[in-house]
Amino acid sequence: MSDFDYDLFVIGGGSGGVRAARVASATGATVGLAEEFRMGGTCVIRGCVPKKLMVFASEYQEMFADARAYGWDVQDGTFNWPTFRTNLDAELDRLEAVYRKMLAGSDVTVHDARATVTGAQEVTLADGTTFSTKHILVATGGRPVLPDMKNADLGITSNDIFLLPDLPKKILIVGGGYIASEFACILNGLGVDVTQFYRGAQILRGFDDEARGLVSEMMIEKGVNLHLGTNVLEMEKHEDGIWVKCSNGSEKVYDQVMFATGRTPNTDGLGLEAVGVDIGRRNEVVVDDYSQTKVPSIYAIGDVTNRVQLTPVAIREGMAFVETVFKGNPTKVDHALIPSAIFTQPEMGTVGLSEEDAREQETIEVYATSFRPMQTAFANRPDRVLMKLVVSKATRKVLGCHIVSPHAGEMIQLAGIAIKMGATKEQFDATCAVHPTISEELVTMRDPVRTA
Structure with a gap:
């Protein structure tokens, strides 16, 4: 007992x-x-x-x-x-x-x-x-936190978005991480007029530069009014909504302001x-x-x-x-090579090192291709996808994989298994392509686009 x-x-x-x-x-x-x-x-x-x-x-x-x-x-x-x-x-x-x-x-x-x-x-x-x-x-x-500024409580966070009685007609989303960017895409797709402010030079900081650059371009192409290097200076409650003055001097009234600036x-x-x-x-x-x-x-x-x-x-x-x-079995959690997906539109899947981080560690080769996928090209949409492998020049191991594409989350789960096992670029190449698919590009990129 x-x-x-x-x-x-x-x-x-x-x-x-x-x-x-x-x-x-x-x-x-x-x-x-x-x-x-x-x-x-x-x-x-x-x-x-x-x-x-x-x-x-x-x-x-x-x-x-x-x-x-x-x-x-x-x-x-x-x-x-x-x-x-x-x-x-x-x-x-x-x-x-x-x-x-x-x-x-x-x-x-x-x-x-x-x-x-x-x-x-x-x-x-x-x-x-x-x-x-x-x-x-x-x-x-x-939990999400509001920024330390006057009248920040006029804004909402990701916790509140699911509880809104009505969809706003116009919303300002403040932040450049995956939560801010995902909700910008979601609300834009639901017909909301979406403006997104991020104080940094590019959204999705910490992810591969080329991949996040394409996500940013495609978000703008699909109608998100994205302003980089921009932040909120002042907020006030007005009769017709929330008045916001931003760091570039412009002013606008929104139905809602959502802060996704940290947890x-x-x-x-x-x-x-x-x-x-x-x-x-x-x-x-x-x-x-x-x-x-x-x-x-x-x-x-x-x-x-x-x-x-x-x-x-x-x-x-x-x-x-x-x-x-x-169970008497001391076990550490392995936090290396965790695959993840960002459900922006387009989706982004990533596992391992970004090109930038890998370049700081060793000499690498980068294999990448960007193209219009068959399904949306037929419908005359300008969507582009990116398939990218970051490879160690010395060991030939694939150090990172970055996908911007429909269903990128599904693809990166499977690519993550190979990379976690330590697969080399030659082992990727030895795998027969499944045609016609977007993912076949992961095993058909023969020549590096650059060495760094």
Whole structure:
């Protein structure tokens, strides 16, 4: 009989916390989990899932035009936001119920309450109930933050976009990361007049320059009013909307202003510092390679650690935590060569090093091709795709793959397997092409376009 109420108490019911709770329970551990909002976390409730459903919705406008070019007698309809919102809410309710059912089936005790850490081996719920626990896992995720400026609260964040009663006619999106750029494309596709400000020289900082340059060009081509090197100076509430003055001196009124200028880990008020856990300068829980904090009984995974902010990474960190703590198999999470997709229009898929980062490490060869894909060229659309491999000149290993194309996310998942295995350019070349596809270009690029 344990001296503790629980062997493990998880704070946070997102993808990482739920997976860790279920897998730990399967080892015979007694597990409690507290979630103050809705089960499923950012990804399911206000992130990847609703966003991807909005991406699907936003793509139909171009599909109608393409269908006519292919001979279909199709008329443009009008997008009904309330219908979509009703269906979206129903789907999120269904997914949350699935999460709850999985936890119940795994014998995890769920507490629908905020929990704080009140000791190295103690948690307290909002109603004052206290539990002793051998291990604590913090999986509270992150949240979007408004910038530090006057009247910033007139704006909304990505959390709010799914809850709008009506679609705005005109929106300003501030930011140049993947969240800002994805929502600029989504809302543009749904018929909203979209302006995007980014203070930097090019959107999607940190990604391959050539790839993000093409995404930026195509966004503008599709109607996003993108202004680089531009920021908001002032905002005021006016009768007809939100008045914005920007750094280039221009002024305009928008129905909504959405800030996608940063996220912060949810560590505020958890009581972590009081029990000796280190919190970093970006509000993150500081952990070692095994997700353990300075307090041996307390671990943290997912966005709250600010390592790699991706759902599958949080899940892997949760699994590694259980291997380490409950299965006696110390397991580090491998954060190298993680494939990812950005659901802009066009999509971008990436794994490994950008050309710029690889060039700083060693001599490389770059294989790249850009062309108009068959499907949209037939419909006389100006869309272009990019297929790019960054290759080590010495070892011939493919160091990075970057795809800008329809279904780039699907392609990069499969390319990621080969690159994770250490495939060489010659092994790519030895693979027969699947014709006619966009992805065949990955195995048919014979000569480098440049060496650096």
